[in-house]
Amino acid sequence: MLTISPISAFDDNYIWMFHAPDSRDVFVVDPGDPTPVEEALKHYKLSLAGILITHHHVDHTGGINVLTKGRNIPVYGPDNENIAGITHTVRDNDTIELSGCQFRIMTTPGHTLDHIAYFTESGESGNPALFCGDTLFVGGCGRLFEGTAEQMFQSLSRLAELPGNTAIYCAHEYTQANLQFAQAVEPHNQMLQKQIQQVRAFRAENLPTVPSTIEQELATNPFLRSNQPEVIQAASNRDSSSNASPVDVLRVIRAWKDNF
Known part of the structure; x- marks a missing residue:
């Protein structure tokens, strides 16, 4: 089981920090900015034990060099020679043990070609956890x-x-921008309407809307619902050339979201 906490960075990034509840040794995921990580370590009197990287974008990798300076710690990441500082290259279905938990590597190309995610069955409160970088959002x-x-x-x-x-x-x-778009795609999705209200209340208090769950996303995220009639119809209305296959529906609504 893990304790998992967000560290805010830049305008809207989350650097995830996790550790075993009985340990002060922590790992961080995608530290684009080293400063808030160092501040969190100092504030909570924690020791950095390692770094996990999901893909090569600088807002996910920019802190590696500073955080590893003077620390002999592992840096796990995808097989991409353009990411400076990776010490342990991981590939699809590899497993690594961190904070007493087994993590499985999942390749998830799309956003970038090198993108990977880290999945463990032993996350917070004993529930599974997925660190998915920029592949899946709320x-x-x-x-x-x-x-x-x-x-x-x-x-x-x-x-x-x-x-x-x-x-x-x-x-x-x-999340808020994503759900506004999701509402445009599926205006009759009642679970989505409820989620929008919950998220509005969270953001009014400046609280994170992450994490979500796979169950929640299957019910409300249009990019996981490209086989649903209302999403298919929305794609067809947007682009008459859409052939209604799930892949083509995703293609259309992703292009729509890019300019929403």
């Missing part, structure tokens, strides 16, 4: 900067097969 998914709609669809489909109570620790506070 109510959304990452832009297709390098990958294709087919790749993103396959990646999201793979994540959708995880247990419903899996907590999703994504790397950005994009």
Whole structure:
């Protein structure tokens, strides 16, 4: 079991920090900015034991060099020579043990070609946990900067097969904007309407809207619902060339979201 906490960075990034409840040794996920990490370590009297990286974008990797200076710690990440500081390259279905928990590596290309996610069955309160970077967001998914709609669809489909109570620790506070778009796609989704109200209340108190769960996303996230009639119809209305296949629906609504 883990204790998992967000560290806010930049305008809307989350750097996730986790550790065993009885340990002061912590790991951080995607530390784009070293300063808030160092501040959290000092404030809570914690020791940095390692770093996990999901993909090469600088807002996820920018803190590696500073955080590893003077520390002999592992840095886990994808097989990409352009990420300086990786000490342990991990690949699909590899397993690593951190804070007494087994993590499985899942390749999730789409946002970038090197994107990976880290899944453990022993997250907070004993529930499964997924550190998914920029592949899956609350109510959304990452832009297709390098990958294709087919790749993103396959990646999201793979994540959708995880247990419903899996907590999703994504790397950005994009939820309000994502749900506004989701409402445009599925205006009659009652669970989505309820979630919008909950998120509005959270953000009014400046509270994180993350994590969500796989179950919640399957019910409200249009990018996991590209086989649903209302989402298919919305894609067709947006682009008459849409062939209504789940991949093509995702392609259309992702392009729509890019300009929403």
